[in-house]
Amino acid sequence: SESTLKYKRVLLKLSGEALLGQKEFGIDQAFLQKISEELEEVHALGVALSIVIGGGNIFRGVAGEKEGLNRARADYMGMLATLINALALQDVLERRGVTCRTMSALEVKEVAEPYIREKALSHLEKGRILILACGTGNPFFTTDTAATLRALELNCEILMKATKVDGVYDRDPKLHPEAQKFEEITFNEVIQKNLRVMDATAFSLARDNHLPILVFNLFQRGNIKKALFGERVGTIIKN
Numbered sequence: 001s002e003s004t005l006k007y008k009r010v011l012l013k014l015s016g017e018a019l020l021g022q023k024e025f026g027i028d029q030a031f032l033q034k035i036s037e038e039l040e041e042v043h044a045l046g047v048a049l050s051i052v053i054g055g056g057n058i059f060r061g062v063a064g065e066k067e068g069l070n071r072a073r074a075d076y077m078g079m080l081a082t083l084i085n086a087l088a089l090q091d092v093l094e095r096r097g098v099t100c101r102t103m104s105a106l107e108v109k110e111v112a113e114p115y116i117r118e119k120a121l122s123h124l125e126k127g128r129i130l131i132l133a134c135g136t137g138n139p140f141f142t143t144d145t146a147a148t149l150r151a152l153e154l155n156c157e158i159l160m161k162a163t164k165v166d167g168v169y170d171r172d173p174k175l176h177p178e179a180q181k182f183e184e185i186t187f188n189e190v191i192q193k194n195l196r197v198m199d200a201t202a203f204s205l206a207r208d209n210h211l212p213i214l215v216f217n218l219f220q221r222g223n224i225k226k227a228l229f230g231e232r233v234g235t236i237i238k239n
């Protein structure tokens, strides 16, 4: 029931790889279906859910730059990639009958509403899932930074960062099987121990504004719901 929910207002960061599923490029519709099932459950709990979606399954600015593109232009291409993902997510949610809106940080008014904070708040008030596309709308940023920024301005209690791993470890669990996972860690400890959670811009924005971050494994079904009920899932990073 709603009364036992630990978090009622969250921002979920889905990276592009969350849409990749079994594929190497683009969108795995079957996998997207599975994610949308979980999102529907979360929505049914009455959680105010905003989702910032990445674009790495299609295009990343840094990769474009390595191939000779102008970095800022490549980043705009990356932002447009997030818009493609947002529309895919909106579509799969709507097919389930979940009401949602895509808002874009870049103006593409035929395709999605422009991001306006007041309107975003009103969508949440009306129980709509909010899908936030095009990151911050600025090159040289990431969707992790966008997720932190939107979590703060939309008064979310926590930023839930979905990943391929179970949380934050003291060393890379892929290279070191004996790696230890933290259940909870402070922002300063993350810096002291030289661990990587998000890029420095996103990280310092969260730390300076006391936004807790939960890093968790998206590929384990039920994790989002568990986390919302305060069960020990992933790693929480706090001040």
Ligand code: UDP
Pocket (backbone or CB within 6 Å): 014, 015, 016, 017, 053, 054, 055, 056, 057, 059, 060, 061, 062, 074, 075, 076, 077, 078, 079, 080, 081, 082, 134, 135, 136, 137, 138, 139, 140, 141, 142, 143, 144, 145, 146
């Ligand atoms: N991007 C950007 N500004 C933003 C957010 C994203 O320029 O505020 C661009 C950047 O090129 C990035 C790409 O969009 O590489 C896709 O976003 P990101 O790499 O964060 O996606 P993810 O890794 O989460 O799939």
